[in-house]
Amino acid sequence: MPEGVFVVRLDDMRGFLVEEKHPSTLRLSEKLLNVIFYEHETGKKEQIKFFESEGKRIGSFTQISHPAWFVCFILSPDEEPEIIRDQLVGMGRLITELAIETPDKLDLGPILREGSTLPQRSDEQLFTDIFTTPSTALLLERLEDEKEGGLEKAASLSIWLKNQVKSEDMDLREIVKPLMKSGAVKVKMVGKASEMVFLIKDVFAYRAPPVQALLNVENQQMGFAKEYRQQVKEFFSPEGEGGYNPSLPVEDPNSPILEDRQMIAEIMDNIFHYRIIEALREKPFNVDELVNETALPSTIVRDSLVILRNNHIAIDIGEESTWALLSDPRIDCFMPEFVLPAVANKVRNKKVKREAAEEYLELLIQCWEGENS
Incomplete structure (x- = not known):
């Protein structure tokens, strides 16, 4: 050393x-x-x-x-x-x-x-900048629109974005950077004069049930298994109405689901919170075990756990102050096949050239070939 x-x-x-x-x-x-x-x-x-x-x-x-x-x-x-x-x-x-x-x-x-170390930001963390930058998240939503999404001329996107935020002081190149860095979007010249923006990955931030942790708790017959499952159930599917359901269609930009998405991204962007979430995805730990698992100082671990608890991500459960995930914040990406009909319509209506649509299909094949086989 x-x-x-x-x-x-x-x-x-x-x-x-x-x-x-x-x-x-x-x-x-x-x-x-x-x-x-x-x-x-x-x-x-x-x-x-x-x-x-x-x-x-x-x-x-x-x-x-x-x-x-x-x-x-x-x-x-x-x-x-x-x-x-x-x-x-x-x-x-x-x-x-x-x-x-x-x-x-x-x-x-x-x-x-x-010799404590910290790993590089994961691929999942690269997506957090999209949702913590409001203009970037807005741009992603435009490209994910089932009627207008998929691909668009950079100049047209810039005009649309300025109209949305009511400001002329918008630099599309800066706003699109988090999307390009994460691989969600590619920007390419098509022909001699058309710079096109292509949606390559449909990015979705949400809370998932902590399935792996629940399975490990039950397989290891931990004493708090029943209580743990009940608390997770009450969060996602309580008696009567309510509960967390990220699959509900969202139109209102002030929707709690969209607000929660930004909060999830902000928490996952913090490398200390993310390291603890990664560990708890596998199984519950007490503080000392988390210190060993993450190689983080105990003060950092304790402070992070308080923040995760306040945001309904972690809970303190059992008689030995064991910490477990209540909800598992995730950012996943999928092939944006749902925008392909919109792309076909754009070609038919001569909003984009056939050459651009062919380039888009080629980019999707390059990215996703073998992923879903």
Whole structure:
């Protein structure tokens, strides 16, 4: 393991600020901090750079989502950078998120000793930006419309979006980025002058019953199995009217289901909440077990569980303070075959060229071939 670690933030007004370091006696010069910045100056993605300065062997990590933050490890003489690269990247992710989200609870010592890491954002998490950006969610709904969706000229979409939000200050390229990054949409030139936007994935955010966790509780004959199943049933299918049903058709933009969709995405966008949800999808855990399962500090785990409970995602059940999913927040994607009749109508009515429709079918085949076989 590295001999030390320190966190540096680049401030526009004050230059480099050392936010945290371990051990506390670590001495860092301005020259070393400048070298760190120089090493990463041309970086455009998550990366770790290895170099030597002032007799120290340094592994310096940064990522494009937080370009002003640097997590720097001081390597021991016998450590091979390429052997420990992946672990340092995972530790760098964890430390960066903790430094930004909960700086008062950042304790570098235990992370360094235990080698705690954080994985990359999952494919499911890439969809969260769609629903946490209202204009992007609106654009997705337009492309998912059974009468008008599927594909559309970028210029026409831009005009439609400006009319919807009553603003001329809209940059379609920025709004469509979360859709492109997640693979839900592709933007391509068709012919010499038509830039087209194609819906590749129908994206759906909702709460599902925690099926796998329920099965494991019953298979392992846990004492709270009956109570757990009852609480899940009351949430999704209570006696009389009510309950959570994401399959109901929604027209009202202020519908509680649409509001809930945004909240689900915001929670899943938080890497700490998401790690705990991932663990609880499999089976219930107590706090200590969750700390071991997620490699997150116990304070982070406890704080996340409170937020998940307040949003009807997790419950504290049983006599030993075991935590289980009440509802399983998910973002799934499907082939948008329901828009194909709309595409055919657009071709017939000469709203789009046949060439664009053929390109759309080819893109769908490339994405989904073999997925549903």
